[in-house]
Amino acid sequence: MGKIIQFLATDLFKNKTIFLYLLFLWVTGFGLISLQGQGEKILLALLNISILVVPMICLVFSIIYFYNMYEFLLLLHAQPLARSTLLISFYTSLSLVLTGVYLFGLGLPLYFSGAGGEGLLLLLTGSLWNLIFIGLALLMAIWASDRTKGMGFSLLIWVYFVLLFDGLVLLLMYNFNEYPIEKLVLYISFLNPLDLGRILVLMQTDAAALMGYTGAVFQQVFTENWGKGLVLVLLLLWALIPFSVSIRWFNKKDL
Amino acid sequence: MSSWIPIILSLLTLLPSWGNAKTIALYPGEGRVISDAILQAAPYDTLVFKKGIYQENSILVDKPLVLLGEEGAIVDGQMGDEIFVIVSDDVSLENLTLKNVGVSYLKDRAAIRLNRVSNVTIRNNRLLNTFFGIYLQKSNECVVDGNTITGAAEEESRAGNAIHIWQGKRIRVTHNTLSHHRDGIYFEFVDESYIAFNQSRNNMRYGLHFMFSNDDIYENNVFQNNGSGVAVMFSNRISMENNEFLDNWGGASYGLLLKEISDGTIRGNRFQSNTVGIYAEGANRLVLSQNLLQNNGKAMDIKGNCMDNRILDNNFIGNTFEVLTNSKTNLNHFEGNYWSQYSGYDLNKDGVGDLPHRPVNLFALITDKVPAAHMLLHSFLVSSLEVAERMFPQFIPEQLIDSQPQISPYPYDYD
Numbered sequence: 151m152g153k154i155i156q157f158l159a160t161d162l163f164k165n166k167t168i169f170l171y172l173l174f175l176w177v178t179g180f181g182l183i184s185l186q187g188q189g190e191k192i193l194l195a196l197l198n199i200s201i202l203v204v205p206m207i208c209l210v211f212s213i214i215y216f217y218n219m220y221e222f223l224l225l226l227h228a229q230p231l232a233r234s235t236l237l238i239s240f241y242t243s244l245s246l247v248l249t250g251v252y253l254f255g256l257g258l259p260l261y262f263s264g265a266g267g268e269g270l271l272l273l274l275t276g277s278l279w280n281l282i283f284i285g286l287a288l289l290m291a292i293w294a295s296d297r298t299k300g301m302g303f304s305l306l307i308w309v310y311f312v313l314l315f316d317g318l319v320l321l322l323m324y325n326f327n328e329y330p331i332e333k334l335v336l337y338i339s340f341l342n343p344l345d346l347g348r349i350l351v352l353m354q355t356d357a358a359a360l361m362g363y364t365g366a367v368f369q370q371v372f373t374e375n376w377g378k379g380l381v382l383v384l385l386l387l388w389a390l391i392p393f394s395v396s397i398r399w400f401n402k403k404d405l
Numbered sequence: 406m407s408s409w410i411p412i413i414l415s416l417l418t419l420l421p422s423w424g425n426a427k428t429i430a431l432y433p434g435e436g437r438v439i440s441d442a443i444l445q446a447a448p449y450d451t452l453v454f455k456k457g458i459y460q461e462n463s464i465l466v467d468k469p470l471v472l473l474g475e476e477g478a479i480v481d482g483q484m485g486d487e488i489f490v491i492v493s494d495d496v497s498l499e500n501l502t503l504k505n506v507g508v509s510y511l512k513d514r515a516a517i518r519l520n521r522v523s524n525v526t527i528r529n530n531r532l533l534n535t536f537f538g539i540y541l542q543k544s545n546e547c548v549v550d551g552n553t554i555t556g557a558a559e560e561e562s563r564a565g566n567a568i569h570i571w572q573g574k575r576i577r578v579t580h581n582t583l584s585h586h587r588d589g590i591y592f593e594f595v596d597e598s599y600i601a602f603n604q605s606r607n608n609m610r611y612g613l614h615f616m617f618s619n620d621d622i623y624e625n626n627v628f629q630n631n632g633s634g635v636a637v638m639f640s641n642r643i644s645m646e647n648n649e650f651l652d653n654w655g656g657a658s659y660g661l662l663l664k665e666i667s668d669g670t671i672r673g674n675r676f677q678s679n680t681v682g683i684y685a686e687g688a689n690r691l692v693l694s695q696n697l698l699q700n701n702g703k704a705m706d707i708k709g710n711c712m713d714n715r716i717l718d719n720n721f722i723g724n725t726f727e728v729l730t731n732s733k734t735n736l737n738h739f740e741g742n743y744w745s746q747y748s749g750y751d752l753n754k755d756g757v758g759d760l761p762h763r764p765v766n767l768f769a770l771i772t773d774k775v776p777a778a779h780m781l782l783h784s785f786l787v788s789s790l791e792v793a794e795r796m797f798p799q800f801i802p803e804q805l806i807d808s809q810p811q812i813s814p815y816p817y818d819y820d
Contacts, residue, residue: 191700191723194783202785316786323777335777345784352783359656359680360702360725361779362772366656368780 151239154226158243162215168251171207175199175255183263190355192263193272196256197351200276201344204252205283205311209304212244212287217297224405237400241288241393249280268354271378275347278385282343285393292399315342332367343388350381426450433457439464439480446470454478454501462506466491466498474501474530482506482516482535489517497526504533508563515540515569519547527552537565538586545574549581556586561609561632566591570598578603588614589631592621601625611636612653623648634659634679643669653679660701663688670694673817676701682724685711694718695817703729703769712736720814721745721764728764728805731773735805739764743811748795751812762810765801767794 162168182195219240226236253273260269287304294300319338323331339345352358353372358365371377428451431442439461442452448468456477462485466472470493478500482488484507489498503516515537519525522544529551532538538554541547549568558564564587568578576598583589589605592598592615601624605612612628613635615621623645628635634653637643643666650660660679661671665687674696676682682701683693686708694717698704704724707714709732716737721727722745741757742764749760768787772778781787794801 198783198785198788312785313789316781316784320771320775320778320781320786323775327775327777331777335780339780345780348784349780356654357702357725357782359654359658361782362656362776364777364779 151235154236154239155243155246158219158239159247162243162247165215167211168247171211172251172255174203175252176258179256179259180262183259190265190268190357192259193265193268193351193355194357196260197272197348200252200256200272200279201312201348204276204279205308205344208248208280208283209287209290209308210301211248212284213291213300213304215244216240216288216291217300227405233401234397237288237397241284244284244288245281248284249277252276252280268351271354272351274382275351275385278382278389279343279347281389282385282392285389285396289392289396289399292396292403311342311344316345319345332364335364336368336371340384343385346381346384346388350378428453430455431459433459437461437464443468443470449495454480462486462488464489466493466496468493469495470497472496472498472501474499476500478502479504487514487516487518488535491517491519491522491525494522495524496522497528498530499526499528500530502531502533503535506535506537508536508565513537513540513565513569515565518542519544523547526550531555532567533557535565537569538567538583539569541568541570541573541576543572544570545576547573547576549576549578551580553582554586555582555584556608558585558587558609561587564609566614567605567608570595573598582606583612584608588612589628590614592616592618594618596620598622599624603627604629606630608632612650613637615640619643622646627651628653633657634662636662636664637666638662638664639666641667641669645669645671645674647673649675649677650679650682651675651677654702655680659684662686663691666691671696675699676704681706683707685714687711689713691715692717695815696720697722697817699723702726705729707737708732709734714738715740717741718815719743720817722814726766726769728766729769729773730765730802730805731770733800733802735802737805739805739807741809741811742807743814744807745814747810747812749810756812758810758812760810761806761808763795763798763801763806765805767791767801770800 178199182192257273286307290300290304294303339349349368350372353369358369426449429442429446430453431438432455439459443466446452451471451473454474456475459480460483462482466489479502480488482505484505488503506514506516516532516535517527518540520542523546526548527539532554534557539549554567566588567583567586569591570576572594574596578600579602581603583605584607586608587610589608589612595618597620599622604627606629608631610632612631616638619641621643625647627649629651631653635650653660658680660676660682663685667689669691671691671693672695676698678700680702682698682704684706688711691714696719699722701724703726704721706729709730714737716739719742721742727744727746744762744764747758747762749758751758767790
């Protein structure tokens with residue numbers, strides 16, 4: 151397994167897209183520092199960038215990479231290797247490279263903007279997002295042999311988590327405004343890793359004061375250590391479940 | 406030259422109290438040293454407090470005197486009742502250190518209380534751990550200048566105000582430093598007064614709190630890091646210029662809270678890092694000009710019951726939300742401000758944007774109706790809705806626009 155990971159990781163590092171991704175993160179990160187200059191604002195801006203870019207890059211890049219390496223996978227399959235070993239090494243190498251680039255790309259600007267614990271939390275959340283969306287991408291790639299279909303559905307997943315889910319939540323809140331739904335909203339946020347991570351980071355910043363009563367309810371959970379731990383465990387579950395499903399599917403799949 | 410001397414001498418003899426006024430030195434000792442000295446003193450005498458600790462409270466000052474502290478003169482109230490109660494006109498109290506007035510739930514005990522007097526001066530005193538600091542009651546033409554008032558308040562119900570004025574006219578409150586009390590300065594029914602160069606910091610509730618006080622001028626004060634900022638209510642014709650409202654951050658904090666207030670001017674102030682920069686409810690005919698609103702959560706929250714206010718030539722820089730309102734109509738006038746969120750262009754290079762700016766945020770309107778929607782703060786959905794709404798306004802008040810948005814901020818000098 152180690153050898154396959156090593157090989158795939160070196161192959162990924164030679165990829166120009168990865169380099170461009172790193173460059174993009176640096177340019178936006180340092181650009182924001184020179185424009186806004188202050189710690190908290192930059193943290194929020196980088197949070198927004200992470201929400202937008204991390205899922206997209208992870209989904210699109212991973213799925214394309216999987217399809218491109220499909221023949222190589224078939225070749226490896228001729229060797230006496232377990233299928234799960236193949237997929238795990240695939241997932242691990244993608245996660246290592248994409249998360250590494252993310253950490254390096256945003257970590258440096260965050261370091262220079264002087265963000266403290268909140269910055270670290272953002273990096274941690276962002277890394278977990280990487281793991282989650284790479285897992286989802288592999289799930290899509292295994293589910294759909296057809297490239298167009300797999301690509302289309304992974305984009306749908308991106309739109310769903312970034313936009314549609316929040317839209318539905320907003321609709322729900324409009325309709326059930328008369329009821330005390332603050333607690334419910336808290337549980338609903340568990341269903342979207344992006345919302346979960348965003349609120350977790352927001353709650354550590356001054357922006358929490360802007361959120362009124364809802365913010366107060368959220369703050370009870372998201373600023374306590376057990377709450378933070380719970381959120382991180384939930385995010386880990388979000389990463390593990392799609393990936394374990396994809397292993398199961400891959401084991402049964404007719405290659 | 407020598408011909409002037411008789412004239413001056415004769416003028417001097419015309420002053421009635423000249424010959425009688427004595428200077429009496431006080432030394433710390435047993436018993437009620439200060440009260441006894443006041444009892445024996447004649448009007449217009451000067452009592453000089455020599456260095457030392459005077460353990461005394463409930464001192465009644467009932468004749469015009471000058472009470473002057475030398476360096477190191479301390480009056481300790483021993484956590485008892487009020488220290489000085491001034492009931493005579495023309496008293497002046499200077500350079501003293503007063504400390505330890507006990508908390509009472511029945512009576513607003515103050516270190517210095519002025520009761521129905523005029524022309525009293527309280528200058529350069531230090532007040533430490535006094536329940537209320539300086540309490541002016543039905544007094545006119547008094548001066549409170551250069552005092553440092555530091556409380557030891559831990560909870561709001563057990564705290565008093567640093568300077569508390571209840572009913573007064575033409576009072577000058579200047580150069581005071583107020584901290585760790587309930588309110589820094591509290592005014593109720595105080596008219597035609599002048600409040601300037603004070604520093605009010607770290608108070609539990611408001612840095613400055615006034616109600617039913619008309620025709621007052623507030624200049625060059627600093628209000629920083631107070632529990633709820635500054636509240637001005639039920640007052641007319643107030644002028645607030647060159648003040649600083651800083652770091653009032655928290656769930657219930659405002660830089661400046663305006664409620665039922667009319668015909669004032671608010672000019673050249675700096676509002677920085679407050680949850681809400683200016684919150685206006687029932688404010689009418691105010692002119693807000695040349696202010697800087699920077700890095701606030703919400704720069705301005707102007708409710709639908711505010712009318713005919715003019716918001717001109719201000720700088721709005723780096724605020725999360727620029728203007729909030731809860732109404733679809735707009736009865737106020739915004740013009741010539743600089744908005745850092747303005748995204749228009751200036752083709753003819755005259756420094757004024759060619760497209761009007763809509764400073765109201767859709768998200769603010771949504772959360773006003775649906776508070777739970779706060780959960781979506783800083784989400785991609787909200788930012789995209791915001792962009793769409795600004796292009797084709799559906800929900801935000803259509804008339805609430807700045808038709809002359811500036812391209813670059815005004816170079817005002819705030820310091």
